[in-house]
Amino acid sequence: MSNWVSVCELKDITPGTGVCALHNGEQVAIFRVSANEQLYAVSNYDPFSKANVMSRGITGALGGRVMVAAPMYKQHFDLATGECLEDAEVSLKVYPVRVNAGQVELG
Amino acid sequence: MSKKRIIVVGNGMVGHNFINTLATSEYASQFEILTFSEEPRLAYDRVQLSKYFSGYTAADLALTTESEYNEKGVIFTLNDKVVGIDTHAKTITTASGRIEGYDKLVLATGSYPFVPPVPGKDQDHCLVYRTIEDLEAISASAAVSKTGVVVGGGLLGLEAANALKAAGLETHVVEFAPRLMAVQLDEGGGKLLRRKIENLGVTVHTEKNTKEIVAGEECRYRMNFADGSFLETDMILFSAGIRPQDELARKFGLELGERGGIVINDFCQTSNDDIYAIGECALWDNKIYGLVAPGYQMAKVAYNHIIGNLITHIPSELAFKGADMSTKLKLLGVDVASIGDAHGRTAGSQSYVFNDDIGEVYKRLIVSADGKKVLGAVLVGEAESYGTLLQLMLNNMDIPGNAASLILPATDGAAAVGLGVSSLPDTAQICSCFDVTKGQIQEAVRNGCHTMGALKEATQASTGCGGCAALVKQVMDAELESMGVEVNTDICEHFAYTRAQLADIVRVQGYSSFEQVLEGHGKGEYGCEICKPALGSILASFNNEYVLKDGLIGLQDTNDIFLGNMQKDGTYSIVPRIAGGEITPEKLIVLGEIARDYDLYTKITGGQRIDLFGAQLHQLPEIWKKLVDAGFETGHAYGKSLRTVKSCVGSTWCRYGVLDSVSMAIALENRYKGLRSPHKIKFAVSGCTRECAEAQSKDIGVIATEKGWNLYVCGNGGMRPRHADLFATELDDDTLIKYIDRVLMFYVRTADRLQRTSVWMENMEGGLDYLKNVVINDSLNICEELENAMTKVVGTYQCEWKTTIENPEKLKRFSQFINSDKADDNLAYVRERGQRRPATELERIELVDLNSK
Numbered sequence: 001m002s003n004w005v006s007v008c009e010l011k012d013i014t015p016g017t018g019v020c021a022l023h024n025g026e027q028v029a030i031f032r033v034s035a036n037e038q039l040y041a042v043s044n045y046d047p048f049s050k051a052n053v054m055s056r057g058i059t060g061a062l063g064g065r066v067m068v069a070a071p072m073y074k075q076h077f078d079l080a081t082g083e084c085l086e087d088a089e090v091s092l093k094v095y096p097v098r099v100n101a102g103q104v105e106l107g
Numbered sequence: 108m109s110k111k112r113i114i115v116v117g118n119g120m121v122g123h124n125f126i127n128t129l130a131t132s133e134y135a136s137q138f139e140i141l142t143f144s145e146e147p148r149l150a151y152d153r154v155q156l157s158k159y160f161s162g163y164t165a166a167d168l169a170l171t172t173e174s175e176y177n178e179k180g181v182i183f184t185l186n187d188k189v190v191g192i193d194t195h196a197k198t199i200t201t202a203s204g205r206i207e208g209y210d211k212l213v214l215a216t217g218s219y220p221f222v223p224p225v226p227g228k229d230q231d232h233c234l235v236y237r238t239i240e241d242l243e244a245i246s247a248s249a250a251v252s253k254t255g256v257v258v259g260g261g262l263l264g265l266e267a268a269n270a271l272k273a274a275g276l277e278t279h280v281v282e283f284a285p286r287l288m289a290v291q292l293d294e295g296g297g298k299l300l301r302r303k304i305e306n307l308g309v310t311v312h313t314e315k316n317t318k319e320i321v322a323g324e325e326c327r328y329r330m331n332f333a334d335g336s337f338l339e340t341d342m343i344l345f346s347a348g349i350r351p352q353d354e355l356a357r358k359f360g361l362e363l364g365e366r367g368g369i370v371i372n373d374f375c376q377t378s379n380d381d382i383y384a385i386g387e388c389a390l391w392d393n394k395i396y397g398l399v400a401p402g403y404q405m406a407k408v409a410y411n412h413i414i415g416n417l418i419t420h421i422p423s424e425l426a427f428k429g430a431d432m433s434t435k436l437k438l439l440g441v442d443v444a445s446i447g448d449a450h451g452r453t454a455g456s457q458s459y460v461f462n463d464d465i466g467e468v469y470k471r472l473i474v475s476a477d478g479k480k481v482l483g484a485v486l487v488g489e490a491e492s493y494g495t496l497l498q499l500m501l502n503n504m505d506i507p508g509n510a511a512s513l514i515l516p517a518t519d520g521a522a523a524v525g526l527g528v529s530s531l532p533d534t535a536q537i538c539s540c541f542d543v544t545k546g547q548i549q550e551a552v553r554n555g556c557h558t559m560g561a562l563k564e565a566t567q568a569s570t571g572c573g574g575c576a577a578l579v580k581q582v583m584d585a586e587l588e589s590m591g592v593e594v595n596t597d598i599c600e601h602f603a604y605t606r607a608q609l610a611d612i613v614r615v616q617g618y619s620s621f622e623q624v625l626e627g628h629g630k631g632e633y634g635c636e637i638c639k640p641a642l643g644s645i646l647a648s649f650n651n652e653y654v655l656k657d658g659l660i661g662l663q664d665t666n667d668i669f670l671g672n673m674q675k676d677g678t679y680s681i682v683p684r685i686a687g688g689e690i691t692p693e694k695l696i697v698l699g700e701i702a703r704d705y706d707l708y709t710k711i712t713g714g715q716r717i718d719l720f721g722a723q724l725h726q727l728p729e730i731w732k733k734l735v736d737a738g739f740e741t742g743h744a745y746g747k748s749l750r751t752v753k754s755c756v757g758s759t760w761c762r763y764g765v766l767d768s769v770s771m772a773i774a775l776e777n778r779y780k781g782l783r784s785p786h787k788i789k790f791a792v793s794g795c796t797r798e799c800a801e802a803q804s805k806d807i808g809v810i811a812t813e814k815g816w817n818l819y820v821c822g823n824g825g826m827r828p829r830h831a832d833l834f835a836t837e838l839d840d841d842t843l844i845k846y847i848d849r850v851l852m853f854y855v856r857t858a859d860r861l862q863r864t865s866v867w868m869e870n871m872e873g874g875l876d877y878l879k880n881v882v883i884n885d886s887l888n889i890c891e892e893l894e895n896a897m898t899k900v901v902g903t904y905q906c907e908w909k910t911t912i913e914n915p916e917k918l919k920r921f922s923q924f925i926n927s928d929k930a931d932d933n934l935a936y937v938r939e940r941g942q943r944r945p946a947t948e949l950e951r952i953e954l955v956d957l958n959s960k
Contacts, residue, residue, distance in 0.1 A: 007925060007926045008925045008926055012919060012925055013925075014657055014660055014661070014920075015657070015658075015661065016658075016660065016661020016662070017660055017661050017668075017920070019920070019925040020923060020924055020925065021924060021925050021926050021927075022924045022926060022927040022929060023926075027923075027924075027931075030925075033633060034632065034633070045933075049675065049677075050948075051675070051676050051677035051933065052677055052923070052931050052933050053673070053677040056665065056668065056669070056673075056677075057636070057665075058635075058636040058639055058640070058661070058662075058664065058665075059633065059661070060601075060633045060634045060635035060636060060638075060639060061631055061632070061633040061634075061635065062600065062635060063600070064631075066633065067635075069635070069636035071665040071673060072665070072673065072675070072677075074636060076636075
């Protein structure tokens with residue numbers, strides 16, 4: 001059973017951007033790709049550059065898959081599954097995320 | 108096996124071409140190449156000599172450098188003329204007494220200017236026009252003269268007249284024949300050329316035979332003509348034709364032509380099998396070829412013959428078969444071209460003539476008796492059809508359609524009859540300067556050259572006079588099409604447009620958000636990391652809104668979104684603007700204090716600024732608060748936008764400076780700061796032609812002269828350096844800024860994504876001339892619009908950091924965590940030379956070990 005933890009308010013995440021939350025000692029990147037309440041959460045650690053920067057990437061879609069482009073070297077990661085589109089062996093950990101009464105919660 | 112020795116006498120354009128061919132060939136290691144020149148410098152571009160007067164330096168004109176020769180192992184001796192040949196011992200002797208042996212000797216001694224034997228011709232201020240030293244003498248003489256006369260109304264004479272006019276002299280041309288350019292033009296063409304040149308303020312005197320040069324009354328000299336008239340002038344430039352420099356051959360028994368010139372056979376061998384002659388000193392079939400392209404052709408023939416003779420022992424089949432002397436050029440700004448039998452001397456030939464006195468265009472087309480083939484043409488005032496006509500003649504092709512339409516102006520609705528490149532044979536020579544055929548261009552395209560830039564680099568086509576650029580592009584496009592390469596220029600899967608097209612859409616529709624453009628013209632609902640920043644940049648270029656505004660913030664790329672430059676560990680570097688590189692000690696101290704307090708790695712940049720590295724996200728606002736309080740502004744080092752305007756100290760301090768380059772650099776930097784563009788833009792301003800600011804390696808380069816600013820455009824350093832092109836000369840401050848406004852805004856409108864100005868211009872059909880036409884002559888009638896657009900950008904400038912630190916909502920994003928004040932624990936540094944730098948992976952492991960102990 002998930003234990004939902006509130007990390008910020010939805011309005012703290014400008015549509016089209018991401019933020020990073022410290023969650024159980026882990027860095028989690030949370031993205032709001034458009035103006036609605038749909039959020040995505042993946043690990044903030046970029047496995048290619050080995051830096052904690054994923055939340056600062058540009059989001060979008062490629063071939064129908066909602067993705068984030070790593071800010072450092074621009075590899076694409078599927079935000080729903082964490083898979084890297086360029087390298088099948090690499091993926092980001094995906095976290096459960098939801099909006100509850102205006103609060104962003106990680107599970 | 109010992110190396111074969113080749114001695115090349117003379118290091119002009121053709122001699123250098125031969126040396127370069129040999130030194131870069133697969134056989135280079137089997138040769139020792141020596142060259143001697145009586146001039147003080149290695150080969151330079153004599154074709155472009157007149158550019159010396161519009162600000163080009165000897166270095167700009169150079170075709171090679173001493174270090175390049177050293178690298179290639181070419182042994183060169185300057186200022187030492189070869190004065191003797193011992194054909195039995197196979198040695199040469201130089202003026203300084205050196206004796207060197209050769210296996211093959213190549214004479215590339217060129218020509219010298221013919222000075223008619225007129226009494227008084229040897230006085231001071233009676234000069235010729237051939238070498239850089241001649242030009243220096245002309246400059247010096249022009250500085251103390253008011254009136255100048257060029258003797259000779261041929262091609263070189265008119266070039267020389269241009270030089271005198273540019274030097275500000277009252278200029279006259281004196282010609283013996285009844286018309287200008289008698290060799291290349293017919294009567295109608297010569298007449299119009301004269302009219303156009305006289306309209307430019309150059310007085311032309313034809314049918315004048317100079318009898319003597321005596322002391323003048325009003326001016327320094329008086330030229331008395333055979334018909335009793337006279338002309339007063341302060342200086343005289345002789346440019347009455349060339350004579351082959353055949354002195355050596357004459358002294359040492361090589362066969363000469365009746366009127367001079369070293370006789371050569373089809374393999375460019377002289378009457379001595381081991382001695383070759385190439386270029387303007389050589390006489391083939393009783394003809395001297397005074398153009399560079401045939402000279403290069405001879406160099407190639409001689410090279411092949413020498414290789415066949417000394418190395419492969421397979422006789423070379425490449426022979427010199429004469430050369431086409433068609434030519435196209437701009438004389439005093441007038442387009443002039445002459446093709447083939449320009450005088451209609453072929454038996455039975457017929458002509459079409461188009462004469463437009465109002466528009467000042469004259470064209471004559473000479474066709475065969477049956478009217479099917481082009482034999483020649485004269486074009487004055489407009490020469491766009493040169494390429495088509497030349498190919499029709501060279502390839503002996505049937506005239507497509509109505510011959511008259513080849514020279515008639517296109518009327519509305521009817522496209523000009525062009526030549527489909529597909530009809531040309533593969534052997535058709537497209538670039539005559541570097542002898543590149545249609546087949547070679549096609550092959551290069553098939554091997555991956557899909558842009559003009561790549562094609563030029565691979566084949567050299569269109570890098571000489573540039574006259575064939577349009578044709579080369581047509582061949583490239585046709586080949587791409589036949590390869591089935593659909594050149595997909597879509598910016599990404601969301602927009603079926605190029606960046607330039609998107610820019611037009613945004614501008615015309617007046618859009619202000621990404622969503623509007625996506626909804627009206629794109630696919631999908633999200634976009635991607637290609638189209639978002641591209642449109643973010645376009646929106647900023649035209650609307651100039653705060654880039655972190657809601658709705659725009661998500662379009663900003665890695666660096667822009669936090670107004671800093673992300674480094675490898677996710678920290679940022681900070682670059683405040685230091686306009687023109689000028690900074691007060693107080694401000695330097697502030698930078699030092701901040702760097703010390705935050706332990707920022709500090710480095711001077713190439714653009715005369717100071718870069719502070721290693722600031723974490725949450726530190727950026729605090730640091731910028733201090734910087735803004737101290738009077739600093741953002742430097743936009745993170746943006747595709749104006750970076751810096753580098754400058755030298757200029758006339759305020761420098762004892763050589765002629766204009767105040769620092770003030771101009773600061774004015775330009777403050778004018779264009781914040782302009783978002785397809786790629787970064789760099790400027791520089793030099794206070795004199797010593798060019799300490801290296802302006803010729805910048806997108807926009809400005810160099811002071813005594814008469815105003817010279818403007819250079821479209822240069823860059825970096826991966827593929829390119830010298831900027833001289834765009835306009837002797838400008839006042841207002842005109843300079845007006846031109847830069849127009850160039851930049853035209854670039855912003857029409858360039859591709861991440862395309863520097865250099866590539867932008869190289870890929871522009873018509874290149875530099877087209878850009879000049881748009882910006883200087885307003886050929887598209889958009890200059891006012893471009894200036895207004897720039898005025899808007901200038902008027903809406905804001906320091907993005909100042910706006911940001913005043914906006915608490917925006918500052919929330921500047922922290923590692925949205926829910927904690929902690930810092931990123933993944934950062935690790937070591938100290939080096941007194942500063943910190945990110946730890947390498949190995950060092951990180953050691954650091955962790957130390958910590959755990």
